[in-house]
Amino acid sequence: MNLTLYVWRQKGPNDKGKLEKYEAKDVSPDSSFLEMLDEVNEDLIKKGIDPIAFDHDCREGICGMCSQVINGIAHGPDDEITVCQLHMRRFKDGDSVFVEPWRSKAFPIVKDLVVDRNALDRIMQAYGYVSCHTGGCPSGGSTHNGGVPDSNATVIPKPDADAAMDAAACIGCGACVAACPNASAMLFTSAKVSQLALLPQGRVEAARRVRAMVEAMDGEGFGNCTNHYECEAACPKGISVSFIARMNRELLKALPKEA
Amino acid sequence: MILDGKCPTGPIEKSWDKHRFDMKLVNPANKRKFKVLVVGTGLAGGAAAASLGELGYNVEAFCYQDSPRRAHSIAAQGGINAAKNYPNDGDSVWRLFYDTVKGGDFRAREADVYRLAQVSNNIIDQCVAQGVPFARDYAGYLDNRSFGGAQVSRTFYARGQTGQQLLLGAYSALCRQIRAGSVKMFARREMLDLVVVDGEAKGITCRNLVTGEIESYWGDAVILATGGYVNVFYLSTNAMGCSVTAAWKAAKKGAFFANPCFTQIHPTCIPQHGEHQSKLTLMSESLRNDGRCWVPKKKEDTGKAPGDIPEEDRDYYLERKYPSFGNLAPRDIASRAAKEQCDDGRGVGPGGRGVYLDFADSIERVGEDTIRARYGNLFQMYEKITDEDAYKRPMRIYPAPHYSMGGLWVDYNCMSNVPGLFVLGEANFSVHGANRLGASALMQGLADGYFVIPYTISDYLARITPGKITTDHPEFKKSAQDVEAQSNKLLSINGKKTPAELHRQLGRVMWENVGMARSKESLNKALQEIPKIRDEFWNNVKVTGENGDFNQQLENAGRLADFLEFAEILTKDALHREESCGGHFRVEHQTEDGEAMRDDENFAYAAAWEFKGVGKEPELHKEPLKFENVQLAVRSYK
Numbered sequence: 001m002n003l004t005l006y007v008w009r010q011k012g013p014n015d016k017g018k019l020e021k022y023e024a025k026d027v028s029p030d031s032s033f034l035e036m037l038d039e040v041n042e043d044l045i046k047k048g049i050d051p052i053a054f055d056h057d058c059r060e061g062i063c064g065m066c067s068q069v070i071n072g073i074a075h076g077p078d079d080e081i082t083v084c085q086l087h088m089r090r091f092k093d094g095d096s097v098f099v100e101p102w103r104s105k106a107f108p109i110v111k112d113l114v115v116d117r118n119a120l121d122r123i124m125q126a127y128g129y130v131s132c133h134t135g136g137c138p139s140g141g142s143t144h145n146g147g148v149p150d151s152n153a154t155v156i157p158k159p160d161a162d163a164a165m166d167a168a169a170c171i172g173c174g175a176c177v178a179a180c181p182n183a184s185a186m187l188f189t190s191a192k193v194s195q196l197a198l199l200p201q202g203r204v205e206a207a208r209r210v211r212a213m214v215e216a217m218d219g220e221g222f223g224n225c226t227n228h229y230e231c232e233a234a235c236p237k238g239i240s241v242s243f244i245a246r247m248n249r250e251l252l253k254a255l256p257k258e259a
Numbered sequence: 260m261i262l263d264g265k266c267p268t269g270p271i272e273k274s275w276d277k278h279r280f281d282m283k284l285v286n287p288a289n290k291r292k293f294k295v296l297v298v299g300t301g302l303a304g305g306a307a308a309a310s311l312g313e314l315g316y317n318v319e320a321f322c323y324q325d326s327p328r329r330a331h332s333i334a335a336q337g338g339i340n341a342a343k344n345y346p347n348d349g350d351s352v353w354r355l356f357y358d359t360v361k362g363g364d365f366r367a368r369e370a371d372v373y374r375l376a377q378v379s380n381n382i383i384d385q386c387v388a389q390g391v392p393f394a395r396d397y398a399g400y401l402d403n404r405s406f407g408g409a410q411v412s413r414t415f416y417a418r419g420q421t422g423q424q425l426l427l428g429a430y431s432a433l434c435r436q437i438r439a440g441s442v443k444m445f446a447r448r449e450m451l452d453l454v455v456v457d458g459e460a461k462g463i464t465c466r467n468l469v470t471g472e473i474e475s476y477w478g479d480a481v482i483l484a485t486g487g488y489v490n491v492f493y494l495s496t497n498a499m500g501c502s503v504t505a506a507w508k509a510a511k512k513g514a515f516f517a518n519p520c521f522t523q524i525h526p527t528c529i530p531q532h533g534e535h536q537s538k539l540t541l542m543s544e545s546l547r548n549d550g551r552c553w554v555p556k557k558k559e560d561t562g563k564a565p566g567d568i569p570e571e572d573r574d575y576y577l578e579r580k581y582p583s584f585g586n587l588a589p590r591d592i593a594s595r596a597a598k599e600q601c602d603d604g605r606g607v608g609p610g611g612r613g614v615y616l617d618f619a620d621s622i623e624r625v626g627e628d629t630i631r632a633r634y635g636n637l638f639q640m641y642e643k644i645t646d647e648d649a650y651k652r653p654m655r656i657y658p659a660p661h662y663s664m665g666g667l668w669v670d671y672n673c674m675s676n677v678p679g680l681f682v683l684g685e686a687n688f689s690v691h692g693a694n695r696l697g698a699s700a701l702m703q704g705l706a707d708g709y710f711v712i713p714y715t716i717s718d719y720l721a722r723i724t725p726g727k728i729t730t731d732h733p734e735f736k737k738s739a740q741d742v743e744a745q746s747n748k749l750l751s752i753n754g755k756k757t758p759a760e761l762h763r764q765l766g767r768v769m770w771e772n773v774g775m776a777r778s779k780e781s782l783n784k785a786l787q788e789i790p791k792i793r794d795e796f797w798n799n800v801k802v803t804g805e806n807g808d809f810n811q812q813l814e815n816a817g818r819l820a821d822f823l824e825f826a827e828i829l830t831k832d833a834l835h836r837e838e839s840c841g842g843h844f845r846v847e848h849q850t851e852d853g854e855a856m857r858d859d860e861n862f863a864y865a866a867a868w869e870f871k872g873v874g875k876e877p878e879l880h881k882e883p884l885k886f887e888n889v890q891l892a893v894r895s896y897k
Contacts, residue, residue, distance in 0.1 A: 012809075030532040032644075038759065039535055045757045045803050045812065053811055055325065057498040060540045061640060062423055063329040078643075085643045110469055111809040118446070121326050125438040129431035132388040135310025135709040151387035152345060155399030164392040165417060168424055172328055195390065202390045 001093035008100040013108045029089035054113040059084040064171030069100040074175035074234040082236045104183035106221045119220040126216035127209040128192045167195040169237040179234030182223030187231035189217045190247035207254035262882035265670040266370040275374045283721035290315035292725040296478035298450045301330030303684025304484030305429035306708025312436035321448045328430045331498040335422025336543035338414035339701040341379040350411040352376045360889045362408045363692015364841035371689040378710040389428040408589035408696040419636045450505040452738045453512045460680035461728040464738045471807040475735040484683040487663030491822045493766020495660040496541040502818035503825045514675040515867035517688035518665035520833035523842045525661030526593035530613040539659040544697040547586045549621035552577045554605040584896040591694040591842045594658035608655040617653035664691035668867040672715035683707035693841025746806045749816045754799030758815040778846045782834040793823040838862045
């Protein structure tokens with residue numbers, strides 16, 4: 001099939017970008033969206049035109065690197081997938097397709113469709129962890145485990161472990177931010193806050209964690225949540241907005257402790 | 260040269276403890292005087308950077324992605340092994356050790372494997388403490404499942420996203436150290452050279468992938484944890500950015516490359532659909548717990564819908580050939596068996612390159628909901644790619660290059676033959692042998708990063724003066740100039756073929772001649788073809804854009820340039836190894852019923868190659884492998 005693409009081209013963070021029109025010819029319906037772009041790029045290279053820069057890596061929907069707004073929707077028209085999992089059979093011959101980068105003040109454009117998502121890393125660095133010791137644990141003996149107990153010493157109810165895993169499935173792609181009218185990173189942040197708050201290991205630092213992560217999130221310039229639910233709709237891993245509610249409860253519980 | 264793996268002597272159960280005691284320590288107050296560079300921040304690199312940072316060293320960590328959370332370890336699905344024996348089915352450190360040595364077809368170093376089995380239990384404890392949400396039963400205890408090559412349930416998992424959860428655990432530990440200031444993270448950097456001063460590794464040269472700037476970094480030691488090289492086959496299950504570049508640059512600076520021909524072909528991938536496909540997608544091996552592999556018995560049935568083929572006309576070939584392991588036969592055995600069926604004309608799907616993985620019996624036995632709970636995300640992924648519902652119709656699978664069991668040669672301390680250069684995880688060769696079993700890659704990455712390197716690096720650092728060589732040493736300037744010159748050369752060729760086209764060309768040669776079955780003839784053919792493609796590359800590649808810019812084509816071209824040199828050494832290694840073992844199958848060396856035939860008398864060694872220049876014969880160094888604890892035996896899974 002043949003498609004007309006309108007792709008956002010922008011040389012660098014300070015340049016003014018614009019949509020450029022390209023033709024994608026003889027596209028196989030079995031190709032992924034990124035494979036289609038690869039072919040368009042091959043064509044551009046041969047014509048001596050700078051190919052379209054876009055982020056991608058694992059191409060199996062787990063690394064969270066690919067990031068394109070396709071026809072106005074983060075990761076494109078299908079539910080619960082990343083761009084690399086979007087297949088061309090989803091489109092029709094003769095379609096026009098608009099391809100743009102994530103849009104958010106906190107995600108400056110690097111080039112074309114590539115944006116800088118390090119703000120999400122900085123939220124993680126604020127407290128997206130349990131402060132347990134790593135490494136150097138003596139081996140062999142059951143009594144000396146570098147300060148951590150045997151993993152079955154703490155039982156965790158299956159519903160809690162499952163709910164923690166539901167939250168932990170976040171791939172940090174930033175689609176939630178791109179989809180939100182406020183460019184809020186609350187779904188991302190709440191997923192990590194909830195995962196660790198649901199587990200006894202993470203419970204101890206829950207109050208400090210939620211405060212630090214929310215503060216970092218606000219500091220990066222992400223907007224607030226006003227219940228549009230666009231984040232959940234765009235999330236390739238189906239992370240539920242109920243985790244935002246959980247984060248808000250955690251924050252309310254944590255605030256009085258500050259006094 | 261006969262290489263010494265520096266294995267501790269004495270009973271193997273005590274060797275790691277004894278070795279840890281014998282190694283030199285760096286006093287806590289002195290640790291902050293040392294700077295360690297960690298290249299690659301997946302399971303091994305992320306865990307190492309976090310652990311060393313926590314111990315008090317100054318760590319600088321590098322990755323080519325925009326964030327360490329994207330390392331390809333994230334894509335591992337099935338699980339991680341440990342010898343906890345929670346299911347009470349007779350597992351032990353010794354049994355995990357035994358299975359792994361045997362699964363590696365007796366081409367791994369015993370002492371390294373024993374240590375791996377030993378620390379495996381700590382890994383689980385550590386990860387649980389970090390908040391990794393492993394699967395649990397209703398009593399709240401950890402759940403296990405089984406994996407290929409084992410008859411016990413020792414695999415811990417987090418749905419079908421175990422690699423992701425373990426990586427995010429390591430990443431969170433890394434984040435903590437970045438926050439604490441002990442680790443400085445440099446993302447979107449690609450290591451393009453190793454700086455060696457007076458024979459010791461003292462730094463790296465990187466390209467800043469955003470600005471194109473060439474940057475120099477000094478360190479008292481360099482750790483490479485840069486993953487594997489199977490993208491040399493073009494189509495593989497690896498991420499697009501996975502390359503041999505960092506390891507190969509180290510090899511060009513004197514580090515030996517061991518057993519490059521040991522590449523693992525994974526049996527459970529979604530078959531290729533067309534010419535322009537960019538990668539293959541792996542379905543977790545754990546699927547073989549509940550899925551049964553079969554093909555039609557009759558060639559004429561291959562075009563039929565699977566539901567129209569009656570039970571008696573189906574060949575459950577793994578259960579038939581390997582009754583005791585059945586569908587859970589190890590990866591090389593299952594891969595080769597699948598290829599055999601397809602070569603026999605009984606493959607299904609496009610081009611006849613596929614076999615069925617059927618869940619109908621399991622769904623009938625435990626119900627669709629249970630299967631959905633176990634593998635739901637994999638079924639979803641399969642549907643997105645193939646447009647088929649695997650709850651209703653069997654999946655189609657085919658083998659694909661998946662994991663590098665060869666890698667830079669290291670001793671028991673994970674140090675290469677270049678002092679100060681340490682290599683961890685998939686990037687080294689140490690515990691893999693010829694056919695690494697499932698659920699052991701995650702185990703090795705974390706073992707090396709969390710539990711081995713924090714000890715062994717101190718033994719090296721305690722013997723040197725910190726900060727003696729920094730970036731003002733002339734070697735750094737020379738290295739930066741070389742890197743810059745190569746980029747400029749690539750940009751100036753302005754030929755007609757794109758890097759992707761040439762990579763596909765290389766991939767075809769590699770898969771057809773150096774793939775699942777190799778012969779002297781095919782290997783020699785590859786050795787004729789590879790230099791031709793390399794010549795064409797250097798004369799006819801077209802790389803657009805500029806050096807001082809974000810330039811993904813330049814990145815691709817640089818990686819391909821290294822694959823084109825490395826492919827030759829891989830092929831030479833396969834040609835020299837006149838035996839079949841694990842994933843390395845030489846058609847000249849097989850039993851009457853087509854099983855791999857090892858030659859322990861002549862090939863029980865790690866083959867470590869010293870690079871001597873492009874187009875020149877590399878020099879072979881051998882490290883003899885001694886098997887004192889597991890008796891050398893024919894691997895049988897019947």
